[in-house]
Amino acid sequence: MPLALLRCAFRRRPLRRLMPPTPTRKKHYDVVIIGGGGHGLACAYYLAKNHGIRNVAVLDKSWLAGGNTARNTTIIRSNYLTAEAVRFYGESMRLYQNLSSELDINLLYSPRGHLTLAHTDAACRTARWRANMNRHLGEDSRFVDRRELAELCPQLNMSETVRYPIQGALYHPPGAIARHDAVAWGYAIRAAEMGVSVFSHTEVTEVLQAGGKAVGVRLADGSEIGAGTVMQAVAGQSSQVAAMAGFKVPITSIPLQAMVSQPLAPFLDPIIVSGSLHVYISQSARGELVMGGSVDPRPLHRSRSTLHFKESLAGDILQLFPFLGGVRLLRQWAGVADMTADFSPVMGKTPLDNYYIDAGWGTWGFKATPVCGVTMAETVATGQPPALITPYAMSRFDNLSLVGEKGAAAVGH
Numbered sequence: 440m441p442l443a444l445l446r447c448a449f450r451r452r453p454l455r456r457l458m459p460p461t462p463t464r465k466k467h468y469d470v471v472i473i474g475g476g477g478h479g480l481a482c483a484y485y486l487a488k489n490h491g492i493r494n495v496a497v498l499d500k501s502w503l504a505g506g507n508t509a510r511n512t513t514i515i516r517s518n519y520l521t522a523e524a525v526r527f528y529g530e531s532m533r534l535y536q537n538l539s540s541e542l543d544i545n546l547l548y549s550p551r552g553h554l555t556l557a558h559t560d561a562a563c564r565t566a567r568w569r570a571n572m573n574r575h576l577g578e579d580s581r582f583v584d585r586r587e588l589a590e591l592c593p594q595l596n597m598s599e600t601v602r603y604p605i606q607g608a609l610y611h612p613p614g615a616i617a618r619h620d621a622v623a624w625g626y627a628i629r630a631a632e633m634g635v636s637v638f639s640h641t642e643v644t645e646v647l648q649a650g651g652k653a654v655g656v657r658l659a660d661g662s663e664i665g666a667g668t669v670m671q672a673v674a675g676q677s678s679q680v681a682a683m684a685g686f687k688v689p690i691t692s693i694p695l696q697a698m699v700s701q702p703l704a705p706f707l708d709p710i711i712v713s714g715s716l717h718v719y720i721s722q723s724a725r726g727e728l729v730m731g732g733s734v735d736p737r738p739l740h741r742s743r744s745t746l747h748f749k750e751s752l753a754g755d756i757l758q759l760f761p762f763l764g765g766v767r768l769l770r771q772w773a774g775v776a777d778m779t780a781d782f783s784p785v786m787g788k789t790p791l792d793n794y795y796i797d798a799g800w801g802t803w804g805f806k807a808t809p810v811c812g813v814t815m816a817e818t819v820a821t822g823q824p825p826a827l828i829t830p831y832a833m834s835r836f837d838n839l840s841l842v843g844e845k846g847a848a849a850v851g852h
């Protein structure tokens with residue numbers, strides 16, 4: 440049992456707030472961050488912690504971390520295909536592993552093992568390719584055959600007479616899930632303790648510019664806040680906010696849906712993903728089955744959910760776990776995913792001086808929250824993106840040096 444937990448049992452602890460108190464708003468901050476999701480809050484935390492920059496305001500138009508941070512299915516992994524991504528997400532996983540202690544909040548970080556099922560010869564080849572790339576760069580992944588897969592997840596339907604029989608899988612033992620809200624709350628409260636100001640229900644409607652530089656923001660109530668530097672981290676709204684700063688981002692916004700079942704006794708340890716069926720499933724600490732699939736067929740800025748998605752997702756999940764037939768669904772929801780052409784993010788400088796971007800997080804950005812915080816904080820503090828994120832510069836779309844991650848970014852869109 441962790442010592443900290445044991446101490447709780449014997450000591451009276453004062454009640455702790457999970458949300459930072461709302462401070463008085465100043466006229467000017469060294470840094471203004473638009474977007475109080477996990478990414479914006481993590482950046483504020485590391486600006487204060489790693490760079491001593493505490494005169495920072497995080498502004499969110501809604502309640503804190505109520506965007507995609509609240510809507511995601513919390514899968515954390517580093518089993519990507521490109522060297523750039525394996526290094527980047529690998530670093531994020533290492534940060535996650537110590538994050539509960541660092542933020543002093545229980546993130547329910549739970550390594551489960553992540554299995555990407557391969558139902559075709561082509562999928563087996565890609566799984567082996569990813570395993571080799573991962574191992575080459577020090578990440579723990581390997582290809583497993585049907586026999587080993589059945590041992591790792593005895594509940595899986597391994598029948599050879601279904602439409603897509605399972606041939607093997609990419610196994611990534613460190614694959615994990617965590618409590619998404621707590622990640623954002625942890626960053627918010629610790630950043631606030633170091634002097635960062637966090638404001639919810641504070642919408643930015645304009646980026647103020649002078650002499651080709653960002654100099655502040657205007658809010659929905661018409662008031663202005665001056666800023667030395669401005670950064671946007673507004674997953675799902677990246678194009679609209681970038682337009683306020685006067686540039687375009689190569690992003691298409693598409694809804695991504697998910698749903699959970701009623702709580703069940705724990706039976707599913709690993710996270711299961713099927714690229715051929717376009718579904719994934721894990722079991723949360725509460726016992727609920729957390730399930731999702733591909734993005735919706737058309738671009739849209741709405742977080743409505745559809746009966747068609749629920750029916751087709753349930754049907755495909757039943758191919759993998761036929762015994763779930765009688766299980767009830769509790770909730771279904773969607774978030775808006777900002778998709779790039781190469782399924783990699785857009786991070787760093789923008790055409791506007793003193794204005795930085797953290798965007799293009801599509802369906803894959805929760806796992807990147809800590810590493811985005813660290814690297815964007817360094818970018819904002821020094822004016823130079825660190826090597827880990829230079830491949831994700833927006834300029835890659837002009838010089839065609841894309842970082843193609845379609846095969847490994849999510850469930851197979």
Ligand code: FAD
Binds near residue numbers: 478501675
């Ligand atoms: P958000 O949490 O969306 O925060 C952005 C904030 O900006 C919002 O709170 C919004 O209110 C605010 N904002 C927007 N416009 C303005 C404005 N004008 N002024 C002020 N504030 C503004 N990723 C994974 O790694 N693993 C997964 O398993 C996974 N599953 C997913 C499942 C679903 C259904 C969805 C939708 C996404 C999933 N993702 C997953 C992706 C992940 O959720 C996102 O990439 C990540 O949460 C982005 O974090 P963020 O802080 O950038 O954005």
Ligand code: PYC
Binds near residue numbers: 802804848
């Ligand atoms: O990034 O692993 C992922 C993921 C799974 C589902 C949505 N995103």
